[in-house]
Amino acid sequence: MANPNGFTNFVMYETGGLSAVPTSAYEYDGPLTRSGVIGQWVNDYGVVFWWGHGYAQGAVRKIWNSDDGDGIAEHNEIIYPAFITSSDFLSMQMPTDTFVFMCACNNGTPEVANNIGHVALFNGAMTTVSASRISYYAPGTWTMKGARTNTDIGHEYVDRLISMGVSAGETLYEAKHALTDLYGWKAFGWQNIMDFNLYGDPSLTLGGPSAPASLSCSMQVSVPSVTSGQQVQVRLNVVNTGGALATGVTPQPLSFVTGGTATVSVISGTPFVANLLPGQSTQFTWTVQLGCGASGGSVMFHATVKGIDSATSASLSTSCSSSSVVVNPLARLISTLSAVRSGNTCTVTLHVVNGGTTTITSVQPHVTYSTKGTADFTMTAGPSNVPASLSGSGSTAFVWSLQLDPGPQGGSLSFSGHATGSSPVGPVTSNTSTASVAVPTPAHLEVEVTLDDTSISTGETVSVVVTVTNTGQTAASDVAITAWDVDGAGHLTKHQGPTPASVDVAAGSSAAMTFVYRAMTQGTAVFSCVVTGEDASTLAEVSSARADSPQLSISATLVSTLLLERLDDINTYYACVRQSMGTYWDDGAMSQLAFVSEHMEYVTSFEDMLAAYDHLAMSYGGVQDVALILGVTCP
Incomplete structure (x- = not known):
């Protein structure tokens, strides 16, 4: 019933004594022993069903331990070691969510305060069903008969719990009433119905099978960069993201990938073995010393974690890596080049830093350049601090002053620079840095x-x-x-x-x-x-x-047009017009002037214009007549 509903199972049989159950028995997974039951209980099974002889504080095995030669299992030849007791549950203190059916006599005797049905409820089970008195069974190999035997009641209970999702209380009720009295068992059947009782919340249901165990991990290093010889902590965090217990969780040996001249030495960190319940996590830690040569390097750590899914015995594995850790040498030069133009001058600066912890001497700058177009320059001043000495974390700047010459077409200058020096660990060379500057032609x-x-x-x-x-x-x-x-x-x-x-x-x-x-x-x-x-x-x-x-x-243009353009001058010459009209002519006067324009002739000067006006006056009988034509009155 378990497998069709998505559950796995683990079955233990009695394999001790002279009448041992063979390992070929149906679904056999292991021998029935006290240590075996306790060891499996931590796997948080959804349902546990046991069948054995019982008493108030435990359930026992029945072993034909010896024979006097008659081939008959006699009372004095049989032993009854316990496979689970109340004290076992008290010592386990397991927070497992298990529905338990105790198919045995007296496991739930209410007069005994520490009866196993009651103790298990608080120390490893979510609900328990146990007999308060003797329970009866049908001897021999069990098959489902539909009778009110303790085994058939247990079978019906577990089947409804797993297959139908019915609550524990309803399941027990239906299991008892689904069976009949056989073999004239009326009294015995009724006793079984009455003495199997439920401890715990009757409304609880089993639900579906839990997800398998699953591991995930992440790695961190205590610092992102170190100086050669420095120790760091590498931390591996592992969590069980699945729904079943993961056992034997432990990392494989720490591995790493180095870049440049980096080296790695594991100082300490002996991984332990952990058991992780769903959602539980643990951390493994290593102390590692990092080193490098003169050019520095980097290290990335990698870990693989393995374990076992306790429910399925499937192997579990997960891997993860840390971010890269930069390893700086004891003596390290870092250079930055810049070029800044101001008008026709340029300042080139090589800024050099000792990124290590030991002093670097004889620090020298090395700068080359290339030109584009017709641009060129003349150096007017160079660095005065050559050679330099830099203590750990010290810095200096090498500066050049240039007079720029754009040439006829202008262009640009490109610079490339680095620094060299000497240290107790050998010669040191910085990174190469570049800079460029435009050299335009001036405004033209x-x-x-x-x-x-x-x-x-x-x-x-x-x-x-x-x-x-x-x-x-x-x-x-x-x-x-x-x-x-x-x-x-x-x-x-x-x-x-x-x-x-x-x-x-x-x-x-x-x-x-x-x-x-x-x-x-x-x-x-x-x-x-x-x-x-x-x-x-x-x-x-x-x-x-x-x-x-x-x-x-x-x-030249017509006098009429010139008159319109030079009204003020005309008014100055002819007082009568000025006296009558002030300094402006009205629209009527302008219209009249346009009317007589056919009498004007081409002129090339103001004097000619005045002469033409005189001609106009003579043609029309004098100034008064002209003024009349122009719409003005003269005194």
Whole structure:
């Protein structure tokens, strides 16, 4: 009944004396002995069923120990050694969760305070079923007969407990009432029904079989790095993550993997053997000394733990590894190289640390370099502390000062450095460290002057755009027009600009500033400029070459247009117009002026414009008439 429901079993038979049960008996696993029963009990079986003779404090074996020659087992030839007693449970003190059916006489005699049915309940069992008086059985080899024998009651009880998941109290009740009286056993059957009683909580159920034992482990080392010769603790934690007892749990010899020149010596740590209940853990510890040569190294520890699943006797095994432990030599140089540029200078620093505990002398720096592009340098100063001496954990810095030369195209410088020295354990060489620095060309300004129109008429405006391009590899800041010339300035007046007054120009980029001019008289003009800014890295002044715009051509326009452009000058000359209209002309006056524009002629100067106005006055009968045409009144 056990195996079909997922349970394993362990069966013990009487193998002592002259009528021993053969080891070929059904499901035989071992001999029935007192030590054997006690030894198996720690495996926390779900159900234990025993069948033997009994008394209040124990259950016994029946052994035909000797024979007087007649081949008959007589009373004086039989011995009854106990295979379990109340005192055994008191000494075991096992917290096992076992349902026990004691198929024997008197195991639950209530008048005896330490009857085994009661003692087992508190020291190894979860519930017990035991007889309070003599219980009766059918002699001979047992088979299930459906009778109210003690063995059949026990069989029905265990079967319902395992197969049906019924509670202990209900199971015992149903087991008793599922059987009948055979062989005229009515009195004996009723006694069996009445004297088998349950100790413990009747509502408890067995549940399913527990998971097998399972081991897991983890490893830690007391420190992540050590100096050669230092001792560390290696700790192995093992836990039973399964549902059954794991016995004989012990690690295999500690193993390790070394890197570099690391060495390992196990100083102490003799593993013991542990038995782990489900969820229980233990720790194994080794003391280990680590060493290394001049170049240092590393160590990773590995452990395998083995054990036995007490329920199935299956072998258990698990493995784990520690993190890597760094082993530093007694004398160790650690170098870090840096290169920092400031304008056209660069500082190269090799920082060296003694990572060991013993002094290192004659410490020398070794730095090489390579160039890219047209970049180069001149060394202006070198380290003054060569050679150096470093005590344990001491440090120093070797410094070089460089004057940078970008050349026509700029580029970069790459450095590689390490340090060497001498120690009591031999020559010492540091790691190699690298650094690099860009050496850009300075800001270089080029300027272009463009016009939005190269041919305009008097009175019209022209936009003059100054575009600055930085062809260098460094930004230019505060770039402004520092030289500005207009060839033909008499023909123009500046309306606005430059907008903006200055610009910042990134490397490889352009920025613009704009002027607006108005043409006043017929002629030509050329705009020229120089821009100046500051190299953002070196703060040096940078200027462009002079640049000229295309030539601007200015042609004459109609007098009517010029009149509109020069109203203030006209008003100054003609007091009657100024006196009538103030300094502004209304829309009607402008409309009238446009109307008579066909009488204007081309002019090239303000004087010509005034003469044309006189011509207009004469054509229309004098100033008063012109004023009338223009919508104004003269005194």
